Amino acid sequence: MKYLDEYRDARVARGLIADIAQRATxxxxxxxxxxxxxxxxxxYGIDELIPSQVELxxxxxxxxxxxxxxxxxxxxxIASLPGVTLVSYxxxxxxxxxxxxxxxxxxxxxxxxxxxxxMEALKVARANPQRxxxxxxxxxxxxxxxxxxxxxxxxxxxxxxxxxxxxxxLVPPAIRMLLESPRNRVQAFIAPGHVCTVMGYRxxxxxxxxxxxxxxxxxxxPVDLLEAISMLVAQLEQGRAExxxxxxxxxxxxxxxxxxxxxxxxxxxxxxKWRGIGLIPQSGLRLRAEFAAHxxxxxxxxxxxxxxxxxxxxxxxxxQGLKKPVDxxxxxVRCTPEKPLGxxxxxxxxxxxxxxxxxxxxxxxx
Amino acid sequence: xxxxxxxxxxxTKEENGSRLGRVQFGGITRQVQLDFVPEAGxxxxxxxxxxxxxxxxxxxxxxxxxxxxxEMGVLDEELGLGRQSGMAGGESGSS
Numbered sequence: 181m182k183y184l185d186e187y188r189d190a191r192v193a194r195g196l197i198a199d200i201a202q203r204a205t206x207x208x209x210x211x212x213x214x215x216x217x218x219x220x221x222x223x224y225g226i227d228e229l230i231p232s233q234v235e236l237x238x239x240x241x242x243x244x245x246x247x248x249x250x251x252x253x254x255x256x257x258i259a260s261l262p263g264v265t266l267v268s269y270x271x272x273x274x275x276x277x278x279x280x281x282x283x284x285x286x287x288x289x290x291x292x293x294x295x296x297x298x299m300e301a302l303k304v305a306r307a308n309p310q311r312x313x314x315x316x317x318x319x320x321x322x323x324x325x326x327x328x329x330x331x332x333x334x335x336x337x338x339x340x341x342x343x344x345x346x347x348x349x350l351v352p353p354a355i356r357m358l359l360e361s362p363r364n365r366v367q368a369f370i371a372p373g374h375v376c377t378v379m380g381y382r383x384x385x386x387x388x389x390x391x392x393x394x395x396x397x398x399x400x401x402p403v404d405l406l407e408a409i410s411m412l413v414a415q416l417e418q419g420r421a422e423x424x425x426x427x428x429x430x431x432x433x434x435x436x437x438x439x440x441x442x443x444x445x446x447x448x449x450x451x452x453k454w455r456g457i458g459l460i461p462q463s464g465l466r467l468r469a470e471f472a473a474h475x476x477x478x479x480x481x482x483x484x485x486x487x488x489x490x491x492x493x494x495x496x497x498x499x500q501g502l503k504k505p506v507d508x509x510x511x512x513v514r515c516t517p518e519k520p521l522g523x524x525x526x527x528x529x530x531x532x533x534x535x536x537x538x539x540x541x542x543x544x545x546x
Numbered sequence: 547x548x549x550x551x552x553x554x555x556x557x558t559k560e561e562n563g564s565r566l567g568r569v570q571f572g573g574i575t576r577q578v579q580l581d582f583v584p585e586a587g588x589x590x591x592x593x594x595x596x597x598x599x600x601x602x603x604x605x606x607x608x609x610x611x612x613x614x615x616x617e618m619g620v621l622d623e624e625l626g627l628g629r630q631s632g633m634a635g636g637e638s639g640s641s
Contacts, residue, residue, distance in 0.1 A: 216549045269596070296596060296597060296625065297579075297596045297597025297598070298596065298597075299579065299597055300597075319596075322550070322595055322600070323595065323596055325582060325598060325600075326579070326595065326596045326597060326598040329564075329579065329581060329598065333562065333563075333564065336562075336563065337562070374549070374550050374593075374595060374600065377550070377593070377600050377601050378600060400549065400611075401610075401611065401614055429603055429604065429607050430550075430593060430600075430601045430603055431601075432601075436582050436583075436600060436601060438581065438582045438583075438584065439582040439600065442581075442582075
């Protein structure tokens with residue numbers, strides 16, 4: 181219980197751990213989808229505090245990690261064009277493309293800027309009418325409404341020099357893909373709390389019913405995750421498969437309607453390639469044709485080059501919960517956050533980076 | 547990436563057809579889009595992701611969550627601190 185003393189709610193946490201231990205009578209495999217939750221689980225050693233027969237595997241919920249190699253390559257090519265300013269969330273700069281990354285483009289004199297909100301890219305576009313300002317709009321359902329607003333506002337203002345390289349991902353189709361896989365081991369899911377803050381959780385009902393799999397919407401604090409795990413184990417042990425909401429303080433069943441309405445105006449569902457996983461039907465959002473004037477994919481005619489990932493990187497298996505980062509021979513040896521082989525080592529929320537930070541074998545452990 | 551940080555709305559205004567709020571996160575304030583939380587007003591706590599409020603939360607929960615995020619060292623990234631010049635350079639009241 182080496183981490184437990186750090187808990188703000190140590191007593192609550194102890195109670196939940198005892199619940200889980202009491203409930204679990206056989207081995208179960210649970211998956212959290214969201215990279216933020218992976219980070220919390222590792223940071224607070226939750227996987228080591230719960231009974232060993234409850235195994236946690238980590239899903240593909242880090243958008244930085246699953247953004248396709250082709251998208252990164254395309255962003256790098258666009259950023260290298262004269263007269264272009266590329267604005268991106270900070271995490272994306274170090275994501276390895278086929279041959280380079282955005283950080284190198286910046287170092288070589290390219291105008292690559294970091295923003296924490298897509299609205300900052302609009303400001304850059306307003307202030308620099310002579311430059312073509314492109315925002316690299318990635319993310320899951322949590323981020324899509326913000327990116328949608330930037331495009332909506334840009335179109336409303338007639339900001340002709342603003343466009344978005346939009347590549348959004350949807351969680352439910354990824355869960356379906358995992359459950360359809362003949363190799364699937366996952367028996368229950370923690371659904372991502374902030375994705376559901378936007379989308380609600382009705383869309384998980386079909387998945388739960390069809391595949392007989394318990395799904396609990398979970399928050400991001402240690403006790404949130406312990407409670408979600410406890411709820412899932414209770415369902416599994418009782419033979420129930422339902423959608424339940426642990427993160428009630430942020431998530432309403434119907435989600436955030438104004439956000440959904442704007443997303444729907446700006447984006448449409450499309451097939452999407454996930455890095456390390458491949459094409460998942462109907463798992464992405466792209467800009468609607470009405471916004472073609474702000475769609476960087478249409479504006480900039482840059483061909484995507486396809487290059488294979490380094491053969492040694494097992495991120496595909498990690499992102500599907502089939503392997504743990506520590507199972508990779510390159511982990512912490514030839515693949516580190518400073519020199520990542522694959523995307524899950526780049527972002528702080530990638531499973532490999534979380535293990536690197538909190539589970540790296542030290543000299544003492546041999 | 548999908549983390550969201552709770553903050554308190556200090557004031558609101560309309561600009562370019564959008565509803566904006568000045569929101570306090572610990573020791574710093576940022577401008578936040580309130581378009582998606584029409585029900586939230588001055589004094590309310592909202593959780594904010596990439597500059598947009600996504601939901602209203604109660605004050606006690608917000609305070610607790612904020613402290614935890616600070617402890618986890620993920621606030622700088624979520625609030626875009628310590629990157630852009632002119633921003634409040636990361637000294638968000640660390641204890």
